[in-house]
Amino acid sequence: MTFNDQVIEEFRHGKGGMSEGWKLILLTTTGAKSGKRRTNPLGYLEIDGMTVVVASNMGAPAHPGWYHNIRRDHRVTVETRSETYEAIAAVPPAAERDALFAKIVAEEPGFAEYQAKTTRELPVVILHRIDERVRGLGDFLVEVHKWLREELKSLRAGVDDVVAGRADALIMEKSLKAHCVSFCEALSKHHAGEDMGAFPMLAQRFPALAPVLAKLGEDHVVVAATQKRIRDLVEGYVHGESDPVRLRDEFDDLAGTLEAHFAYEERTIVTALNVTAPG
Incomplete structure (x- = not known):
């Protein structure tokens, strides 16, 4: 012994x-x-x-x-x-x-x-x-994800309305464009905050998270590229000329990519964020 x-x-x-x-x-x-x-x-x-x-x-x-x-x-x-x-x-x-x-x-x-x-x-x-009773930055992240999921779901429903020709086409398209811009800006701001703040802080305090954070950063690049395609399609959309099905497919692609990203992020870094004091 x-x-x-x-x-x-x-x-x-x-x-x-x-x-x-x-x-x-x-x-x-x-x-x-x-x-x-x-x-x-x-x-x-x-x-x-x-x-x-x-x-x-x-x-x-x-x-x-x-x-x-x-x-x-x-x-x-x-x-x-x-x-x-x-x-x-x-x-x-x-x-x-x-x-x-x-x-x-x-x-x-x-x-x-x-x-x-x-x-x-x-x-x-x-x-x-690790105390499940304590709420922290990780729980805030989950709440942000929940809001973004709901916003994307609402946007996707708006695309379905355009595809189906429901309500006034011009009003629907104008509303969709405004909603899309606000959603894309919110998502971009969220990811930029993680890239510039949360991720470097976690990498310093928890070196074991390095490969996880690298993957999450790569996900952000993929999401940003999909966002740009959608925004270009929405801003250039012309009723009767543009293809609404392509727009719907791009939204479905973004939704699938984001859900996989959010789920992975919630599995891997929420606990670390919860024990890390802000600032």
Whole structure:
């Protein structure tokens, strides 16, 4: 039995032993290479209401294995002496990291000694508990998606009216053009906000999300191209001359692309957004 195994055994059975007097948690991560679940006993601190750990590796030249793991998969399990819960591990940006590390050293000066022993900067990691009761930026994203879905559904119904020749054609076309412009502008603004704000922030805090965010960014390019085709068709639409079926097909293409994009985004980043404070 290794030293870590012995500490874990004593911790889980409520014994003192080697962990006596330590403020410990057990952090279980997924191996970056093996894909297997790995558990490590770690000292932790509560800083500004957050559970914080330091990838000190006791001042060794290399980062500990668990830190490499959370950069590949940010989903972790945290065990305290009284409960076990799921969390996601965030790497704060430089300024926030430095402020946190200063507070850590003020409470536990030993971490300053570890930093002095190595040329690498000791990473600070925040463990955010996943709590379904807490609403955050991720829930706001879902609400925006819901609104965009309804707007697109309404637009599609307007296209059906044009195709079927219902009501006054000129009034319907004018209304459709105005609605299409407002929808396209809202969707473009939403995606630009993600590309310039939410996605870079998530990439910095949750390195494991890099491939997900890259795919979402690629989706935005595809959506923008479809939007442009639709907008060109709508703005150039002439009753009796333009093909309404082509317009309907393009809307169907946009609806399918957007639904797949929204569903993937909601599966992959909502939790991370919910534990990330705005600003």
